[in-house]
Amino acid sequence: MTKCEIMALAGVLFMAGCSVGEPAHITANGMVKWSDGQTEGMHISQTGSSLTFANHSNEVGAPPLVIFARIDSARNDDCEYFYVETAVKERLKVCETGEVTLFNRGKVIKVGHMVKPRY
Numbered sequence: 001m002t003k004c005e006i007m008a009l010a011g012v013l014f015m016a017g018c019s020v021g022e023p024a025h026i027t028a029n030g031m032v033k034w035s036d037g038q039t040e041g042m043h044i045s046q047t048g049s050s051l052t053f054a055n056h057s058n059e060v061g062a063p064p065l066v067i068f069a070r071i072d073s074a075r076n077d078d079c080e081y082f083y084v085e086t087a088v089k090e091r092l093k094v095c096e097t098g099e100v101t102l103f104n105r106g107k108v109i110k111v112g113h114m115v116k117p118r119y
Helices: 003-018
Strands: 030-034 039-044 050-054 065-070 079-084 087-095 099-104 107-115
Touching: 065 087
Parallel strands: none
Antiparallel strands: 030 039, 030 107, 039 050, 050 065, 065 079, 079 087, 087 099, 099 107
């Protein structure tokens, strides 16, 4: 192999190693419209005890789904709290008014509102 072929092959392997796959597709039965204008589909379990989102993270080895489980002991007024088992500091607050707040380590990351899904 010539030096150019080796460099080209190394470049292709580097790019392939850095690529991130498409996020998993979910059957959304709910949506959140975030304050930045982004709309994100989610699957709400029949019991309402879990909320599943496609993972859009660029982290290497990140799971394709992010599942928030309800914290039954953390109900506050008209709001419920959810957490991610693999990232306990990641929380989601969902209120009966439709307000949704995403927290990471106690800091607000995103604020949004539940909207009717588009099918």
